Amino acid sequence: MFGRNKLSPYVTENLSEDLIRLENLVKIYDTGAIKVLGLKKINLTIQRGEFVAIMGHSGSGKSTLMNILGCLDRPTLGHYYLDGIDTASLSSNELSAVRNLKIGFVFQSFNLISRTSALKNVELPMTYARISKRKRSERAMELLECVGLGKRAYHMPNELSGGQRQRVAIARALANEPPLILADEPTGNLDTAASIEIMEIFSELHKAGATVVVVTHEENIAAFTHRIIRFSDGQIVSDERNPNPTPGSGDVHTKGLYKNRATGAQRGQSKELEQAKDAGKGDNVC
Amino acid sequence: MxxxxxxxxxxxxxxxxxxxxxxxxxxxxxxxxxxxxxxxxxxxxxxxxxxYKDVGITQAYISIGYWLDDIRQSDYFTLDDLERIKEVFGDEIAYIDADSATSSDVQAGRIKMKFNFSGIDYNYIDVQPVDIIYGRYLNKGDILGRRKNVVIKVESAEQLFGTENAVGKTFRTTIYGYTDEYTVVGVYKKEMNAFQALMMGGRSDTGSAYIPYTILTWPNDLNYYCHLFAAEGTDMNDFMSRLLTYIAKLKGRNASDYYTQTAVEQMGSxxxxxxxxxxxxxxxxxxxxxxxxxxxxxxxxxxxxxxxxxxxxxxxxxxxxxxxxxxxxxxxxxxxxxxxxxxxxxxxxxxxxxxxxxxxxxxxxxxxxxxxxxxxxxxxxxxxxxxxxxxxxxxxxxxxxxx
Incomplete structure (x- = not known):
């Protein structure tokens, strides 16, 4: 049922519950002289709507996994199905399209484009999805208001605090309403207060139906999530439910930030995305 | 995008x-x-x-080829030849003369200077327009009667007589060995175009005057050049080839024995x-x-x-x-x-x-x-x-x- 249309796999509808499925995933770094085994036969399934932390020390393979999950890198062996699409068979341009529509990235160092306003930064994924200028600036403004930065829309990244920058990055990650939010040490460069704020936003997103995967090495950050996967030496050493996730303070308002994707069929292509967005205005959970 | x-x-x-x-x-x-x-x-x-527009785009010179070894007296143009050419080609020729010119010292009172005399016909003004600011241009009577009248350039008048309006003044000069008194009947002014102004810079010390061509072509009626202006809008290539054919026949030569110079050619080069x-x-x-x-x-x-x-x-x-x-x-x-x-x-x-x-x-x-x-x-x-x-x-x- 998937991969029939190889050129635009992200158009296919997928009702599978598994958003991420890794089968015997191996990553080997070939540096010429020596071969380094980055990941050793990983099998992992993450379902739609889960809130997962991936933990491990540096060199444990979690960053490698993150790159593969983010379609920035390809596995050496095995399969990675994202939303039912076998990413191994995709060209680099197709991977770009997958990243654009299926994945929202939040990085440790924010990775906002400098000398470009917060609004333009949030618009960027929509620009690459070929969404009309008017619609994307409307949506970007809406997203910035949701993360409490409506008044800072025209500020440059260097005029914002770390926490504010990360909130812009979250708004940007949500621009195309991707099913998967991938956060790589999202609080690594933030103070405790800002870290908690960011994690509360992720909690709210999770409640709204988003699948959130957070890579971290801090226990108190992982404590917000509902499932903790620990990595060591390129292998999964434990995979446990978190019975008592840290509750949000309730101070964070994310109304309209994320629309419930868990129930509806996937809306992949940008045109469909726009139509769906127009039609489903009342679909907001928060 | x-x-x-x-x-x-x-x-x-x-x-x-x-x-x-x-x-x-x-x-x-x-x-x-x-x-x-x-x-x-x-x-x-x-x-x-x-x-070249100023010089006259239809201007042409024809002469016997300088490269020939056997140039005879009959190869030169006489006024009769020019007359015949004009008759044959009629309206196609706007102006024709023998391009006679000479330079000579002139004296008026105590002032002496060199003058270039161009021998022209009365209708030269039609093909080389000048402004007559005082007096008149040379007329038919001046030409046919070989009257010793001249039309001089305004700058030359100024230099020779100290006044622009030199009409009626006279000077003495020697042309082909005959010293005579010449009378100024007109003063002309010619605007220089930008290029001439650029090239000449200022004024020339040599005077310029128009003189009846009949004075310069007499009594030795053997002219090296046939100088003419075709009528405006003439196809110069076609005209020149017909003209050369006619001249060659008239003179008993081949058309290729003649040397021609046209403004169009020069401009092209x-x-x-x-x-x-x-x-x-x-x-x-x-x-x-x-x-x-x-x-x-x-x-x-x-x-x-x-x-x-x-x-x-x-x-x-x-x-x-x-x-x-x-x-x-x-x-x-x-x-x-x-x-x-x-x-x-x-x-x-x-x-x-x-x-x-x-x-x-x-x-x-x-x-x-x-x-x-x-x-x-x-x-x-x-x-x-x-x-x-x-x-x-x-x-x-x-x-x-x-x-």
Whole structure:
């Protein structure tokens, strides 16, 4: 049922519950002289709507996994199905399209484009999805208001605090309403207060139906999530439910930030995305 | 998307103002010099064509070939020959004479000076217009009666008589050994065109005067030249070949034995030389465009390296290879085209100011400007290809890790 249309796999509808499925995933770094085994036969399934932390020390393979999950890198062996699409068979341009529509990235160092306003930064994924200028600036403004930065829309990244920058990055990650939010040490460069704020936003997103995967090495950050996967030496050493996730303070308002994707069929292509967005205005959970 | 890219490119160029300007400088100088040189060339050609219009575009000289060994007395033109030619070709010939001219010392009172005398017919004014400011032109009576009347140039009148209005004044001169008293019947003024003014600079010390040609062609009625103006709008090639055929028959020669000079021919050769010259110099100037292009490539490579992280972010957010390629190509094209536009502005103002200072009518063809600006954009795109493709091919992971 998937991969029939190889050129635009992200158009296919997928009702599978598994958003991420890794089968015997191996990553080997070939540096010429020596071969380094980055990941050793990983099998992992993450379902739609889960809130997962991936933990491990540096060199444990979690960053490698993150790159593969983010379609920035390809596995050496095995399969990675994202939303039912076998990413191994995709060209680099197709991977770009997958990243654009299926994945929202939040990085440790924010990775906002400098000398470009917060609004333009949030618009960027929509620009690459070929969404009309008017619609994307409307949506970007809406997203910035949701993360409490409506008044800072025209500020440059260097005029914002770390926490504010990360909130812009979250708004940007949500621009195309991707099913998967991938956060790589999202609080690594933030103070405790800002870290908690960011994690509360992720909690709210999770409640709204988003699948959130957070890579971290801090226990108190992982404590917000509902499932903790620990990595060591390129292998999964434990995979446990978190019975008592840290509750949000309730101070964070994310109304309209994320629309419930868990129930509806996937809306992949940008045109469909726009139509769906127009039609489903009342679909907001928060 | 294109407009989006252009806005992005402008922001990127603005972000490094000094660097962008220095990069553009190569293109500015290149385009500026190409346009200046081409415009100067066009202006010179315009001046030459004005000059030839002034000289008379239908003017022609015919003479027996100087390369012949057996030139006979009968090869020279007599006034009868000219009369016959005029009869045969009728209205096709606007004016004909033997191009008789001489120079001689003249004396009026105590003042002595050299004069050039041109022997003309009464209707020479029709083909070489001058303003008669005092008195009259030579008339039929002067010519047929071989009257010793002259029409002199206003500057010469001033020099010889100390007054512009020299009508009625007389001077003595010796022409072909006969010393006589000549009377000024008219004073003419001829506006010099820009080119003549440029070449002559100021005034000449030699006087100029028109004299009845009958004085200069008598009694030795053997003339080297047949000098004529065809009627306006005549096809000179066709006319000249028919004329030569007739003259050859009249004189018992081959048409190829005659040497001809026409204004059209000369203009063509001057035009050719000027054209070749300006394209050669323009070509050399175009090399500076190449150098400017290499400068753009260099700075784009620096820019791509500096912005490796930005490229990584864009790719992570879904930019395809083509998106990144077009972004950087747009940037280099805009960088180069902006240089081109500044170069055009600089060249146009330079050439215009220079033209105004010299009092020349400047010719700047809009086509040249259009071509120059599009060419500079093409240079930008061409030299942007390598840096842009380097950016587009960057691996997102490496690019994101770049510090």
């Amino acid at each position: 294109l407009i989006e890219n252009m806005i992005m490119a402008f922001h990127a160029i603005k972000a490094n103002k000094m660097r962008s300007f220095l990069t553009m400088l190569g293109i500015i100088i290149g385009i500026g010099s190409v346009i200046s040189i081409v415009s100067i060339g066009d202006t010179m050609r315009g001046l030459f064509s004005d000059l 001057v035009d050719g030389v000027m054209g070749a010259l300006s394209s050669a110099v323009g070509g050399i100037a175009a090399i500076s465009l190449l150098v400017g292009g290499i400068g753009i490539m260099n700075i784009m490579l620096v820019s791509v390296t500096e912005r490796t992280r930005e490229i990584g972010i864009r790719k992570a957010l879904g930019a395809k290879t083509r998106d990144v390629l077009i972004q950087f190509l747009t940037e280099s094209a805009i960088l180069s085209a902006s240089g081109g536009i500044i170069g055009v502005a600089l060249a146009v103002s330079l050439v215009t100011v220079g033209g105004m200072a010299l009092g020349l009518p400047v010719i700047i063809k809009p086509m040249v400007i259009l071509l120059a600006v599009s060419f500079s954009a093409v240079v930008g795109i061409f030299f942007g290809i390598y840096p842009a493709s380097k950016a587009a091919k960057a691996d997102p992971i490496d690019a994101l890790r770049y510090e």
